Amino acid sequence: MRVSLFITCINDSLFPDTGRAVVRVLERLGHQVEFPLAQTCCGQMHHNSGYHDDAVGLVRRFVDTFQDAEAIVIPSTSCTAMVRGQYPYLAQHVAKDEGLLRAVEAMAPRVFEFSEFLTQKLGLSDVGAYYPHRVTYHSSCNSLRSLNLGDGPLTLLRHVSGIDLVELPNNRECCGFGGTFAVKNAETSTAMLTDKMRHILSTGAEICTAGDNSCLMHIGGGLSRQRTGVRTVHLAQILASTAEEPWA
Amino acid sequence: MSTNFPTRAADGLRNTQQRRNLAKATNTIRGKTAKVTAELPDWEALREAGKAIKREAHAKLDQYLLQLEEMVTKAGGHVHWAADAAEAREIIVRLTRQAGTDQVIKIKSMTTDEIELNPALEEAGIRPYETDLADMIVQMAKERPSHLLVPAIHKNRVEIRDLFRAEMGEHGTGLSDRPPDLTRAARAYLRQKFMETKVAISGANFAVAETGTVGVVESEGNGRMCLTLPQVLISIMGIEKVLPRFDDLSVFLQLLPRAATGERMNPYNSLWTGVHAGDGPCEFHLVLLDNGRSKILADEVARETLHCIRCSRCLNVCPVYERAGGHAYDSMYQGPIGAIVTPQLRGLEEAGSLPYASSLCGACHEVCPVKINIPQILVHLRGRVVREGHAGKGEALAMGVAARMFGNQGALDWSLWAGRLGQKLLMRDGTLPWLPPPLSGWTLSRDFPALPEQSFRDWWQKREDK
Numbered sequence: 001m002r003v004s005l006f007i008t009c010i011n012d013s014l015f016p017d018t019g020r021a022v023v024r025v026l027e028r029l030g031h032q033v034e035f036p037l038a039q040t041c042c043g044q045m046h047h048n049s050g051y052h053d054d055a056v057g058l059v060r061r062f063v064d065t066f067q068d069a070e071a072i073v074i075p076s077t078s079c080t081a082m083v084r085g086q087y088p089y090l091a092q093h094v095a096k097d098e099g100l101l102r103a104v105e106a107m108a109p110r111v112f113e114f115s116e117f118l119t120q121k122l123g124l125s126d127v128g129a130y131y132p133h134r135v136t137y138h139s140s141c142n143s144l145r146s147l148n149l150g151d152g153p154l155t156l157l158r159h160v161s162g163i164d165l166v167e168l169p170n171n172r173e174c175c176g177f178g179g180t181f182a183v184k185n186a187e188t189s190t191a192m193l194t195d196k197m198r199h200i201l202s203t204g205a206e207i208c209t210a211g212d213n214s215c216l217m218h219i220g221g222g223l224s225r226q227r228t229g230v231r232t233v234h235l236a237q238i239l240a241s242t243a244e245e246p247w248a
Numbered sequence: 249m250s251t252n253f254p255t256r257a258a259d260g261l262r263n264t265q266q267r268r269n270l271a272k273a274t275n276t277i278r279g280k281t282a283k284v285t286a287e288l289p290d291w292e293a294l295r296e297a298g299k300a301i302k303r304e305a306h307a308k309l310d311q312y313l314l315q316l317e318e319m320v321t322k323a324g325g326h327v328h329w330a331a332d333a334a335e336a337r338e339i340i341v342r343l344t345r346q347a348g349t350d351q352v353i354k355i356k357s358m359t360t361d362e363i364e365l366n367p368a369l370e371e372a373g374i375r376p377y378e379t380d381l382a383d384m385i386v387q388m389a390k391e392r393p394s395h396l397l398v399p400a401i402h403k404n405r406v407e408i409r410d411l412f413r414a415e416m417g418e419h420g421t422g423l424s425d426r427p428p429d430l431t432r433a434a435r436a437y438l439r440q441k442f443m444e445t446k447v448a449i450s451g452a453n454f455a456v457a458e459t460g461t462v463g464v465v466e467s468e469g470n471g472r473m474c475l476t477l478p479q480v481l482i483s484i485m486g487i488e489k490v491l492p493r494f495d496d497l498s499v500f501l502q503l504l505p506r507a508a509t510g511e512r513m514n515p516y517n518s519l520w521t522g523v524h525a526g527d528g529p530c531e532f533h534l535v536l537l538d539n540g541r542s543k544i545l546a547d548e549v550a551r552e553t554l555h556c557i558r559c560s561r562c563l564n565v566c567p568v569y570e571r572a573g574g575h576a577y578d579s580m581y582q583g584p585i586g587a588i589v590t591p592q593l594r595g596l597e598e599a600g601s602l603p604y605a606s607s608l609c610g611a612c613h614e615v616c617p618v619k620i621n622i623p624q625i626l627v628h629l630r631g632r633v634v635r636e637g638h639a640g641k642g643e644a645l646a647m648g649v650a651a652r653m654f655g656n657q658g659a660l661d662w663s664l665w666a667g668r669l670g671q672k673l674l675m676r677d678g679t680l681p682w683l684p685p686p687l688s689g690w691t692l693s694r695d696f697p698a699l700p701e702q703s704f705r706d707w708w709q710k711r712e713d714k
Contacts, residue, residue: 009654012704013664014697019704035708041654046647048608050630050639054651061655089624093549094631145610174567178607185605186689188257191267191571192607193693221694224679 002032003117004069006062006083008076008213009041015213021240021247022075022114025127028240038065042074043090044082048179052094059087059095063103071121072111075236077212078179080113081146113143114236115211119152125159130243132162136205137235138196138219140212141174153211153235160238166203170195177218193222201228211235253576253601260573266402270573273401274564280510281561281615288506297499298618302555305492306545312457312490313536319460323522325532330484332539333363340365340449340482341372343533347480349374349446355464355471356380357451358396358558359484359537361580362593365449376449377441379470381434388415394574395582396560397508402573405430438470448474448529452485453557454500455534458493461521462534465504465514475518481529486537488545488554500557507617508559540593549628553588555618560585562612562622568605577602584612588625596629600638603629642686661705668699 003026007019026033043058062083066072074080087108091101118124137157143149157165176182176192183189196219200208208223210216213234220232233247241247260266285291305312317327330336344352352369354360354376366387369376378387382400386393388411393399400408409425412433416423419437423429450471454463462483464471475481491497497519505511523532545551563569563583574582579590579599587606591599603626612622633639653659674680679695682688690696 007704009660013667013699016700016702016704016707020707023708035705037705037709038657040657040660043654046651048627048630049643049647050603050627050632050634051644051647051651052631052634054647057651058654086627089549089627093628141607141609141611145614172611174607174609174611176567176607178609181604181607182694183687183689185254185257185568186692187254187261188568188572188605189607189689190693191261192567217697218694221679221690221696224695225681225693 002034002070004066004072005033005035006039006042006066006072006074006079007035008074008079010213010217011075014217015234018075018213018234018236021234021236022073024240025118025236026073029122029124029127036065036069042079042082044079044086045179047082047086047090052090056090056095059090059104060100062087063100063107066107067103069110071117072107073114073117074111075114075211075234076214077113077140077142077147077149077210078214080111080116081142083111084108085146113147113149113211115153115156116147116149118239119155125155127156127159127239129160129239129241130162130246131160131238131241133207134164134166134203134205135207135209135238136166136168136200136203137171138168138175138200138208138210138215139171140210140215143211144172149211156235156239157209161243163238166205168203168208169199171199175215175219177215179214182218189218190222193218197222197226197228200230206230208232209235209238253572253578253605256578257572257576257605260576261571263402263573265404266573267571269402269404270570273398274570277398277510277564281507281564282510284506284510284512285617288502291506294499294503295617295619298503298557299555301491301496301499302488302618305490306488306551306554308492309487309490309545312492313487315457316455316460316490317536319457320462320522320532320534321460323460324524325460325522325534328533328535330535330537330539333537336363336484336535336537336539337365337368339535340484341368341374343480343482344369344374344447344449345372347447347531351375351377351441351445352447352449353377353379353441353445353474353478354383355448355450355474356383356399356466357449357484358580359451359486360449361393363484363537363539365484377445379438379441379474380466381431381468381470384434384438385411388412392575393580393582395563396558396585397563398560402575438473442470442473442477446478447480447482448478450474450481450483452483452489452534453504454497455485455490456492456494456497457490459521461494461519463497463517463519465501465518466516467509467511467514469516472516472518475520476528478529480531480533481520482533482535484535484537486539486554487541503617504557504559507557507561507615544592547628550588550592550625552620553585553592553625555620556585556589557618558585559617561615561617565611565615566606567609567611568607572605577605584622584626585620588622588629591629596633596636596638600633603627603633646686664699664703668701671698
């Protein structure tokens with residue numbers, strides 16, 4: 001299949017390894033991957049902060065860039081939720097543009113979060129990964145509620161050889177990131193993060209993974225500040241790792 | 249902004265006893281509500297039905313309200329229309345004065361708190377006595393409720409014992425902190441009030457247009473006392489509470505107790521229609537309050553706000569509420585529902601920080617018994633905060649710059665280059681432990697990852713060039 005990547009601005013600038021891992025997994029599975037260079041950001045930060053007119057500009061840009069894509073794969077649960085769940089709101093209630101609404105609605109069924117693409121579109125549970133580490137999985141709020149990914153990401157992890165997968169207590173509770181919430185309400189966000197870190201540490205895992213690098217940036221930033229020795233790694237990097245080519 | 253959530257939340261976060269009390273209480277309620285909602289095979293259908301009935305009631309609100317007025321009047325009651333809080337206060341104070349009394353008993357009512365009735369009564373020389381146990385505690389402590397349904401959730405029993413000892417006269421002398429002893433003292437104290445007070449003021453959970461019936465559900469029986477013993481009953485309700493048909497109650501009397509406290513049915517369900525000679529109050533007044541509700545109704549995205557049946561389930565699942573506490577919302581309506589109700593009632597200029605008091609995790613939407621899409625309304629209101637000019641100038645500037653950066657690939661590349669250069673001054677062990685304002689909130693507790701030398705785009709283009 002011809003897969004168009006929307007890599008997201010955070011992954012592009014701060015976590016390029018996640019994008020490389022996605023490419024490695026998809027190519028290993030025999031798909032043709034393309035990266036449209038005109039892409040930038042889905043507009044989530046502007047949208048969630050109330051800058052809706054700016055967000056509409058980015059919706060239009062996204063639609064122009066991915067109009068002809070067969071499948072759009074996004075290694076971020078929150079950006080996928082933004083494109084699928086919030087673009088119609090922006091088109092209808094902010095831009096008040098019928099044409100744009102039709103365009104985003106027509107596009108939505110071709111938009112997939114990375115793990116969702118593997119499990120639901122391709123019907124896979126084993127992607128041939130090897131990752132000999134003790135790992136706990138943080139289900140991001142968007143994977144749980146906006147995208148309803150259910151057990152998909154965990155199924156992929158369970159099929160990774162060598163992995164020691166441990167359940168995260170209170171795994172349905174938000175880590176406290178919430179985009180600009182982490183900055184605007186820094187102290188409340190920190191209180192939520194502290195509890196999340198306590199649960200992660202209680203598992204004895206070396207690595208906390210998730211399908212969204214923004215949650216992981218927040219959790220990982222706290223784990224680093226506390227010198228816990230626990231790292232965060234995007235799900236795609238675990239799935240990209242093999243016995244022959246381990247992911248560093 | 250007088251309601252500044254981040255500042256007020258900081259106080260709640262530092263109150264470690266309150267945080268423990270809240271975590272324990274919300275955890276317990278969460279468990280109970282999850283259990284009893286899961287045991288109904290048609291819970292999802294009930295939620296849909298609740299939402300559909302509310303939608304219908306609000307679509308023809310004018311008709312149903314007039315029908316309600318007609319039926320209440322026919323049954324011997326009196327209906328009063330209040331456009332805002334001041335008008336509602338004036339009506340209730342006047343009716344109480346006409347009854348010739350200097351004290352009233354009150355049933356737990358969020359609407360009377362919304363219109364700040366108690367201070368108005370006191371100013372008119374009328375002493376209001378809250379009879380809901382938790383409301384009584386909050387009133388005695390001269391505090392404000394911190395939870396829609398459990399107003400004294402922030403207090404533990406030792407704190408309550410001390411309060412009763414100080415405030416209850418003979419009933420509080422030598423009191424222990426055992427719940428049965430506390431309950432016995434409250435009961436003895438309240439019985440006296442029920443027996444000697446002529447006027448009661450209540451809220452209303454529902455009012456049925458078809459029959460003119462008004463209803464209150466509660467757990468302690470104090471409500472029933474207030475609704476039956478006094479001579480005059482004054483009930484106030486927001487206009488959104490009207491239900492078209494009597495049968496609609498069958499949906500909400502299941503939804504509310506299960507979602508609210510995890511009970512299968514409320515211990516006390518009181519319904520009354522007008523007045524009946526020799527049975528209950530001989531005078532009944534119903535005050536119908538708008539106070540901004542018709543404005544909410546006019547907003548096609550936010551109008552779902554009015555579906556709320558005040559069960560407080562969204563508070564009990566909200567990770568922000570659990571940590572910051574109810575007083576952080578500076579409102580009668582706290583938690584996720586408060587974060588959308590309060591700014592719409594009071595205006596964004598005053599309460600514009602509340603739509604941001606959420607990480608948008610969606611737990612509130614997931615459990616709401618009438619399926620209010622709270623996260624969507626929060627985001628919608630944030631759009632209004634920005635459009636109406638209540639956001640900070642610095643933030644607006646930064647967002648504008650970011651939008652231009654994302655609107656142009658060259659500008660994005662340039663800012664990444666500048667960022668890589670700039671971060672060299674701040675970097676330590678590959679991360680940034682300090683960032684300047686407005687990002688300093690991040691580095692309060694978190695390191696920030698340094699920009700890697702090569703972006704994904706650079707990597708991809710190099711690979712394609714080969």
